[in-house]
Amino acid sequence: MIHKGVFLLFYNAIHHIKIAFRNLFRNAWMTTASITTILVGLFIAGLVIILISNVNYFVDQVESELLIKVFLEKDLPLDQKVILEERLESHPLVETVRYIDTEEGKKIIQEQFGEDADVLEGLDLDEILWDGYEITVYDAEQINLVAQALEDFEGIDEIVYGKEYISDLLRMTEIVKSVGIVLAFIVSIASTFVIFNTVRLTVMMRKDEISIMRYVGATNWFIRWPFILEGWIIGLLGALLASGGLIWAYNKLAVWFVNNIQYVQIVPIDIVTKNVLIVLCAGGSILGIFGSTLSMRKFLRL
């Protein structure tokens, strides 16, 4: 019994795949239109994924540099320093507070210059350097908020947070994400609609065949499978083409990056390849099967 079941599964699967491909070739124009639409939709989705993952990757790399430097007013009395430090440490968004006095500042500067430290000779570092704090925050996106809050604190001369652009970048990412989701959503609906129509055309074309299949006792699933496969193949082909295009372009971009911008690393090619393939193939399959299922529900009355 099991043997027969397994046999039927493979025997029928080959038949269903054959029929699905035959239908796709018969409706070559509609098939091309469906694949193209789904390709465009998934390409946009893939582009957004790549962009966002790279921004996140970049942010991760520079996150350690996300510091707020606070310089104190010259000759701030000790008691005020203590009050200020307590206020800084008790701020809910602040993670760490590190005091850096002029002496430590000198050391840091000399370390940073390393062998070139002799250029510092002749400069009065006591005049240039101030006592201050280095503050880190829990969430990189909240760095602006913290910096603004600090402006009201007494005893602070200047607030510097050199990586302001990162929070701009994060905000940009949010915008790109939203626009991308909306675009991908619109194109997904369009894709579903086109697949819906392609399958409808096949259902119409195969009307006689389907009615005869029913009269001779074909099960409903035997009739449905080729249509589901048809939608799936369209979705999958669209996904593979979109992934292929994106991965190819990303490879080119990666080479350019390595050659031209050494300081910033991008997400490794193999990770992008894997993620894009998985997400797009899953998306394409879902859209394809969804479109053909909708069409069958409406036009294939079994």
Add this chain to the structure above:
Amino acid sequence: MLEFKNVTKRYKDLIAIDNVSLEISRGEFVFLVGPNGAGKSTLLELIYCEEHPTKGQIIFDGMDLTNMRRNQVPKARRKMGIIFQDFKLLPNYTVKENIEFALRVVGTKKGKIVERVAEVLDIVDMHHRKDYYPEQLSGGEQQRTAIGRALANWPKIIMADEPTGNLDPMITEIIMGLFSKINDTGTTVLMATHDLNVVKKMKKRVITLNKGIVISDDSQGGFSLVL
């Protein structure tokens, strides 16, 4: 093997089948006659579950067809062979492929298909035309192919709805001979027809329907003068 118990089929205001009760035994050859709109086709449709009765019960080969669930219908249909006036052959398939098709959709093994197709081609005498497409065949040959397809799955009953409606008298005789041959092997035949000459000649059981009511049921080929 087939039993109608007080079956009624109503379409809004129209009563297509009105409280019909009848029984058909295994191996019988039964004609269903009556004027247009008498309910002949509806009666057949109720048997192959294209329609469901509004009232009453239909039993076929131990299965209750009355309100059969949709996913059970194929199971019942595999025991039936259905033949239409317009043949309903697949135009892009050859004679052999049309017969194969019926076997393939129910998941018959390849070896068995080859064997059975050869047998069926012999029964319907279409071996010499097996690689022809329907449009290359005469009406009689097309109907023989359709009969072959209906026979392919070893049905317990063959149902034919006006199978000779499009055929001339000589071809009709050949087709009727074929139905007789099939019936002789023990397969029940239920045929809806207008062709009273055929009915007279065959001298088989005749059920006469008018306005959805059985007005006579004669085992010797007699039918009501209403026609």
